[in-house]
Amino acid sequence: MLHSLKAKFVLAFGTLIVVLFLALGAFLLDAKGKELSADIAQGAQSFARLSAGDLMEDYQLYLAPGNFVPFSREVSVLLRQNSDIASLSILTYTGVVLYDSAEEGTERYSGTVRTLTDAADLERVQSQAMSLLLSDGRIIFVKVDDEGIVSYVNFNEENITGPGAEDKIVNIIVPYNNAHAVQYEVSYAALAERLATARLQILVIGIAALVVTLMMSYMLSVSVTNPLKKLKQAALKLAGGDFTTRVSIHSKDELGLLGQTFNNMAADIQLSTQALVYQERVAKELELAAQIQTQLLPKDKYVLNKMDMAGGLIPATEVGGDAFDFIKASETRTLAYLGDVTGHGVAAGIVSSIANALIYAFRGDVDLFEMIKALNDVLRKKTLVNVFMTMALFLWDEETEVISYMNAGHPPILYYDAEKKKVAEIRIPGMALSMVDGVEKIVKKHDIKTKPNDVILTYSDGIPEAKDAKGEQYGMNRLKRIVQDAADDFYSADAIKNAVLSDVKQFMGTSEQLDDITIMVLKRKAV
């Protein structure tokens, strides 16, 4: 049973309330007892002080002349005014009892003369001050000065300790007119009765409070555990894959906030799951696109009698925007190109694929200007206006051993002159395809009469702009140097390509590849 949070709540609250109530009840009863006792003491003293004169006047008026009945009636009336005074008696200065209400009920006492025998009692009767006999036997005289200040003294008017809250008064003696005194017997019977009443009242109130508290505890615990139960059930459904699960908790407290947070969490999980599914689908499609693009690219090497060609492409994403190809245009002529569509990814890949297909389609027409024009026209019409493509386009003629080079906004190519054993940049004017109409009028053609071991290298800007972990770019100088070294050592086109790509990758280290890296190497075979 105690495994239930609800039960723990109820038990804890109930126990706490019971303990607090018992402590409070005991404290209140004790305080009430002292208060009532003090009330009785104070009330009895005041009553005695105020009534003694009237009583003695009645005594002189009725009893002294012998009229017992009216005096007895006046005494009864007087005693009814204070239930804490059990009886009273009238004494002379010498201690003779003239009247005692406890002994004289309906007729006057007629026995032997009653006289105080105790010297202390006689002192009290003969004092000028009211005196109290306490339950512990102490006698205290109460002296009130002319400013109303009360002091507690002994018979000789020396200050002594006054009655405390715990002290009970047995009787009070009030002197009257130098010849008499009135003694009042104080009863605390009413105190016990009033305490019992107070105890009963506290008990009833306590039980009522306990019941109410337990009910409130139960309601409170229910208000806590019910939402928790809802949350538990919803969490189980969520764990079972039902991401549409929501809880309905309308309270404005922490549990309401927890419920709202749970709902938010469930909604987030639902969205995340949907996104994951979508991402998986996109990834699969990208993988497929990459496979298609890969198939569009030529094999790494393309070897002719006099010319050795190689190329490589490392896409930044699944689908790259770079492309290269070696296309046989005729028996003696071969087209080669390296293109770079702005950006990378699927859109760039599609454009580069279009370009690849177009070049392949136009391979019969070896007029590079015409080819550039056709490419530009198609791309401008069929692609987005903000998508451009740079391209280094080559036409190799084995008969003439000349490579015609046309640049459409692409970075300058590197030319390794085998005789001079030096790498140089070849820059010719040009503009990226799809930017403007009539690109063929802007671009220039540059023919290179090749010699054995000459190397022509073109690349996408992903190589010089590749960055290492520190953010430093790979740069043209590194590229030239590695090309120089590879060409000097008579590497094959494929070896030169691999040397460059390896150097670039090594340079980048673990830093992220931000752009497609593409390289194409054309090397004149040695004789």
Add this chain to the structure above:
Amino acid sequence: MRRLLAFILPLCLILISCDGPEAQLLSGDRITIAYAEAVSSYSPINFEAKNRKYLVNIYEPLVRYDKAFNTDTALAVSWGRTDDLTWEFHLREGVLFHDGSIFEANDAVYSLELARSDVESQLGSLLSNVQEVKKIDDYKIEIKTFEPDPLLLNKLTNVYMVPAAYRDFDAPLGTGPYYIEDFEEDTLILKRFENYWGAAAFYEEVGLAYIPGVDDRLNALLEGEVQVLANVPPQHVDVLREAGFEVEAYPSLEVSYLMFNLEGAFKDPDLRAAVWHALGIDYAERFGEGYLLPTDQYAALGIFGYIPEHPVRQQNLEKAIAAQTLVEEVPELTLDIPLGLEPLGEDIAVDLEKINLNVTVNALGASEFQNKILSGQSDFYFFGWKYDLADVADFYEVAVHSKEGLYGAFNGIHLEDVELDLSIEKAAQELDISARRQILIELNDRLLATQSILPLFEAQVIYGISPDLHWAARLDGQILASEILQNMVE
């Protein structure tokens, strides 16, 4: 002697302040109480008021008054009557005289016998009802009276306790909070009695100085040398208030009357009625500047026998004239009045002129005035009474009762009314408070009905108090140095 002085001085105190003590704070450890009259005797059995004002700080009685004029314990801690004629007193234990001797029953018996029977005692008549004083044990004595005496306690407040066999009255030896240390330049130097049985006095040293001049006392007060001044003349009240002193008026227990001689012209009840109704009620306002209270009963405020809701007499000229017309032969009247009160006498004369009564105001010196009124020769005269026994019966016995033994000593108007006399005698012996109060009320009304003694007004005593002092006036008019404290609150 007490009675001799009582009727002469009261109004003088109020109107011209020829008497009055004041306190002078000289330093933190000493105050000086100055008096208008010099002490003439240190004897505990001297009963002159001027001496009692000095001695009250040195001697103590068995019973004393508290500030509200209720009897309180002093050197007796309890007492009571074992029968109507026998009183028993339990003496306070642990009380020392200033010489270190212990106060016991022998001392009390000796002191009482000294007061009631010594040839030098001025208290003899006061204690004439005391038959016997005897010791029961070391701390208990018994007093027997000839007749039941409801005023015995009041009388005992005037009997100072001295050591047994003490006779050197020039060297006071009491039990009070102060003892006499020295006398220098009209100032009696008192020193605080460190073995005093009660609460120690605040000031270690007290000077009781004799300063006779009214202006000197007032100036001393204004200059800050005096902190409390009793019997401030009403005309000086504003000056004191402006100087920053608290001014309080307190009942003086002094009532003033007009006494009509029943064997002279005022034997005619119509003449008495005419004067009774013709006199105004505003003398108090005119002469007392608000510090005299009109009254129409004989008792003073605060004493036994005072009737709280007694109506005040109203001037009624119609009744006065009607009564006057019944007078067969309108006499020429002489009003005897103490010197200093002439304006009051003239004012009364003016009122009586309105009913065609010619009154000659005859101002007399104290001695001459006393002789004149006691001789029974005055037509009508001014008479003041101070109730220093706190009971109206005192006045009835002395001034109303027919001259007979100790009764009627100041009955100068030939008032002889048997019923009044019987009531006065009955009141003098009635021990039951209620019964006695009733007798005194009836006496008041019966005496008013005779129209032989006309209550004029009751005086208040005015105190000027410095804010430096914490002190409350007493109804008995005494200034106890031991009750003066330094005010700690700014």
